[in-house]
Amino acid sequence: MDVVLLSRLQFAAATMFHFLFVPFTLGLSILVAYMETRYVKTGDETYLRMTKFWGKLFLINFALGVVTGITLEFQFGTNWSRYSAYVGDVFGSLLAIEATVAFSLESILLGVWIFGWKKLSKKAHAGVMWLVAFGSTLSAVWILIANAWMQSPVGFAIRDGRAELVDFAAILFQNHAIFKFLHTVSAAYVLSAFFVMGVSAYHLLKKQNVDFFARSFKIALGFGTIFSFIVVITGDINGVIVAEKQPTKLAAMESLWDTTTRAPVYLFALPDEDNEKNKIEIGALPGMLSFLVHHDINAEVRGLKEFPKDERPPVLITSFAFKGMVGLGFYFIFATVLGWWKRNRLVDSSKYLKLMLLSIPLPYVACELGWIVSEVGRQPWIVYGLMKTSDAVSPVATSQVLTTLIAFIMVYGLLGVTGFYLIAKNAKKGPEPAVN
Amino acid sequence: MVLQTIWFFLWGLLWALFFMTDGFDFGVGTLYPFLGKSDQDKRIMINSLGPLWDGNEVWLITAGGVTFAAFPTVYAVMFSSLYSALMLILFALILRGVSFEFRGKVDDPRWRKIWDTCIFIGSFLPALLFGVAFANIFKGLPIDHNGIYHGTLFTLLNPYGLLGGVLFVMLFLVHGALWLAIKTQGDLHHRAASVANKLWPVLLGVAVIFLIASKFSTRLYDNYLAHPAFFIVILITVFALFGIKYFMVKETFFKAWFASALTIVGATFYGVIGLYPDMFPSTIDSQFSLTAHNASSSPLTLKIMLIVVIIFIPVVIGYQVWAYTLFKGKVTKEDLAYEEAY
Numbered sequence: 001m002d003v004v005l006l007s008r009l010q011f012a013a014a015t016m017f018h019f020l021f022v023p024f025t026l027g028l029s030i031l032v033a034y035m036e037t038r039y040v041k042t043g044d045e046t047y048l049r050m051t052k053f054w055g056k057l058f059l060i061n062f063a064l065g066v067v068t069g070i071t072l073e074f075q076f077g078t079n080w081s082r083y084s085a086y087v088g089d090v091f092g093s094l095l096a097i098e099a100t101v102a103f104s105l106e107s108i109l110l111g112v113w114i115f116g117w118k119k120l121s122k123k124a125h126a127g128v129m130w131l132v133a134f135g136s137t138l139s140a141v142w143i144l145i146a147n148a149w150m151q152s153p154v155g156f157a158i159r160d161g162r163a164e165l166v167d168f169a170a171i172l173f174q175n176h177a178i179f180k181f182l183h184t185v186s187a188a189y190v191l192s193a194f195f196v197m198g199v200s201a202y203h204l205l206k207k208q209n210v211d212f213f214a215r216s217f218k219i220a221l222g223f224g225t226i227f228s229f230i231v232v233i234t235g236d237i238n239g240v241i242v243a244e245k246q247p248t249k250l251a252a253m254e255s256l257w258d259t260t261t262r263a264p265v266y267l268f269a270l271p272d273e274d275n276e277k278n279k280i281e282i283g284a285l286p287g288m289l290s291f292l293v294h295h296d297i298n299a300e301v302r303g304l305k306e307f308p309k310d311e312r313p314p315v316l317i318t319s320f321a322f323k324g325m326v327g328l329g330f331y332f333i334f335a336t337v338l339g340w341w342k343r344n345r346l347v348d349s350s351k352y353l354k355l356m357l358l359s360i361p362l363p364y365v366a367c368e369l370g371w372i373v374s375e376v377g378r379q380p381w382i383v384y385g386l387m388k389t390s391d392a393v394s395p396v397a398t399s400q401v402l403t404t405l406i407a408f409i410m411v412y413g414l415l416g417v418t419g420f421y422l423i424a425k426n427a428k429k430g431p432e433p434a435v436n
Numbered sequence: 437m438v439l440q441t442i443w444f445f446l447w448g449l450l451w452a453l454f455f456m457t458d459g460f461d462f463g464v465g466t467l468y469p470f471l472g473k474s475d476q477d478k479r480i481m482i483n484s485l486g487p488l489w490d491g492n493e494v495w496l497i498t499a500g501g502v503t504f505a506a507f508p509t510v511y512a513v514m515f516s517s518l519y520s521a522l523m524l525i526l527f528a529l530i531l532r533g534v535s536f537e538f539r540g541k542v543d544d545p546r547w548r549k550i551w552d553t554c555i556f557i558g559s560f561l562p563a564l565l566f567g568v569a570f571a572n573i574f575k576g577l578p579i580d581h582n583g584i585y586h587g588t589l590f591t592l593l594n595p596y597g598l599l600g601g602v603l604f605v606m607l608f609l610v611h612g613a614l615w616l617a618i619k620t621q622g623d624l625h626h627r628a629a630s631v632a633n634k635l636w637p638v639l640l641g642v643a644v645i646f647l648i649a650s651k652f653s654t655r656l657y658d659n660y661l662a663h664p665a666f667f668i669v670i671l672i673t674v675f676a677l678f679g680i681k682y683f684m685v686k687e688t689f690f691k692a693w694f695a696s697a698l699t700i701v702g703a704t705f706y707g708v709i710g711l712y713p714d715m716f717p718s719t720i721d722s723q724f725s726l727t728a729h730n731a732s733s734s735p736l737t738l739k740i741m742l743i744v745v746i747i748f749i750p751v752v753i754g755y756q757v758w759a760y761t762l763f764k765g766k767v768t769k770e771d772l773a774y775e776e777a778y
Contacts, residue, residue, distance in 0.1 A: 088508020
């Protein structure tokens with residue numbers, strides 16, 4: 001294996017592992033802040049116990065999110081030095097602003113929140129959690145602006161053999177950045193909502209702490225329902241943006257080989273990349289793709305054959321990941337809407353509770369699939385249309401990258417197992433009993 | 437260009453802030469197996485860092501991010517050249533961070549033992565390797581005209597590099613021991629104070645050797661000889677170093693810790709001033725050296741980033757100082773009974 005492939009695997013391992021923890025942090029910080037605010041406003045001790053119980057799970061997860069994020073900040077330099085030198089003028093500032101403006105806020109204030117229960121007034125303590133939540137969402141803003149720039153580079157000029165910044169606002173406010181942010185953050189909120197609903201379902205099935213978990217469930221249900229819809233709506237808008245900015249990605253997502261009007265969406269298609277066609281096509285919805293991306297069933301959509309072979313992304317992975325993500329997205333709407341039906345008789349709805357318990361991993365899968373669509377679908381480019389991934393890699397020895405790849409897999413594997421074991425252990429244990 | 441010079445020193449300042457703040461975390465973590473005789477001692481030690489270590493580590497992210505933003509070529513060449521060393525540091529930091537969180541979550545001595553070991557490795561290794569890395573940057577590395585590094589991890593482990601590693605470890609050990617002397621009481625406090633007292637002459641010795649060795653292994657003094665006014669930085673640093681001893685003897689440990697913080701900042705700036713305008717000197721040919729002038733971002737990026745840091749670095753320092761004052765005072769047994777404690 002060469003340095004490019006090993007570095008890609010390493011970056012994929014590091015980012016995908018990091019993203020097992022990020023969405024939970026993004027969403028749960030808001031839910032915990034909300035619970036604590038309810039406690040401050042109503043004085044109801046149950047809300048305090050909720051804050052502490054969900055807060056504890058939040059903290060274990062947060063630790064893993066932070067430590068795995070630190071490596072990413074440096075991996076652009078260690079493994080993608082040619083990329084860093086070529087686009088650092090634009091891309092580096094976005095990461096640096098994330099660190100200075102957002103990450104510092106959440107990290108410093110989280111320490112205050114954990115240890116500050118007795119040092120701060122109730123109001124101030126809850127306020128600190130809102131700031132942590134704000135900091136983590138702000139963090140996502142900058143990281144996703146940076147990623148959006150890799151998908152659709154704007155606001156730069158090539159000077160002295162590198163990409164230099166010319167229009168900062170164009171980078172910050174391009175549609176790609178805005179909708180990528182909304183889509184990713186909504187997905188994160190859905191993930192945390194499903195986690196809270198799933199863990200609550202576990203306890204409700206056992207009829208433990210019924211009031212506590214029924215209330216937790218309902219808070220998460222409201223949150224989860226809203227963002228299940230938003231994630232699908234913003235996903236649809238993202239499809240339109242991708243069609244315009246990244247036609248190869250769109251064609252790969254839908255495994256569309258030939259440029260055609262009335263382009264269909266296939267419910268299932270098995271692409272055959274060597275022969276440039278689909279081996280199996282099931283359930284074609286004619287004109288659907290044209291309608292989705294151009295709002296006109298007769299519009300033309302460009303197929304993969306229109307692009308040179310060495311500028312096409314891997315079709316099988318991209319299209320499968322995309323279909324899986326979309327399917328799960330609709331499932332989340334279904335599961336949350338069903339929840340509104342059942343919300344006042346949760347304890348008696350054991351089938352629904354079981355469903356929700358088993359659904360905990362699904363948003364995790366959906367989030368990872370989303371990143372696969374985004375990043376594998378961008379290939380062979382590291383910055384779409386500007387720089388190829390194969391030109392971006394560091395001039396380091398294969399053995400170094402291989403060694404660290406193995407180390408990543410081992411260390412992250414062990415940490416992942418330990419982290420999820422601790423989260424599961426504490427989740428099963430349930431909250432501390434009420435004082436009176 | 438003025439902007440590049442400002443950024444060069446800001447870059448130095450951010451690394452100095454990182455060493456000053458996370459430095460005592462590294463020190464405490466390295467002293468951890470030696471000073472933590474009982475589980476209670478150990479818990480007091482990590483809880484003395486509890487609310488603060490994560491915020492301290494922010495400066496590493498900021499320093500790394502700013503290197504990327506302001507000097508992308510340095511970021512690219514430095515981190516790919518120091519590949520193995522940096523990866524070791526990162527893995528060590530991962531272990532340290534999760535250890536604090538995981539250690540108390542399962543009530544089993546074997547479980548705690550695992551994370552105790554990780555806390556030590558995760559603190560000692562970065563302290564040593566940051567020193568090795570920076571000493572090698574002072575000295576220069578075999579970088580060719582394409583910014584390709586002709587060496588391995590072992591190239592870094594030369595005598596001067598290792599001396600830099602030992603210097604950093606000693607600086608952080610004293611810094612950490614003083615922190616413990618401030619934050620603990622009773623027997624642990626006395627042991628921490630005694631360790632600081634015993635380590636101080638060693639630190640002094642290593643510092644003197646390092647200052648002399650720098651004359652032979654680096655070109656750091658060229659800038660000082662050209663502009664003798666800069667010797668004041670070395671003078672202040674040495675003064676601060678003796679200040680540690682002075683305040684230790686008087687048992688005013690907070691002042692001693694402050695002197696130690698100043699020593700660390702001074703030591704970083706000692707190197708940064710000597711280095712200017714080099715950021716990553718080449719030992720193959722000084723023409724291949726990366727400097728503040730040939731490796732920086734465009735003026736527009738430097739300006740935007742300057743506005744960002746001028747506004748936000750004081751804000752970050754502001755809430756960090758607030759966090760430090762909120763958690764001032766000694767960590768006691770009662771604090772350990774607190775359910776969120778590590």
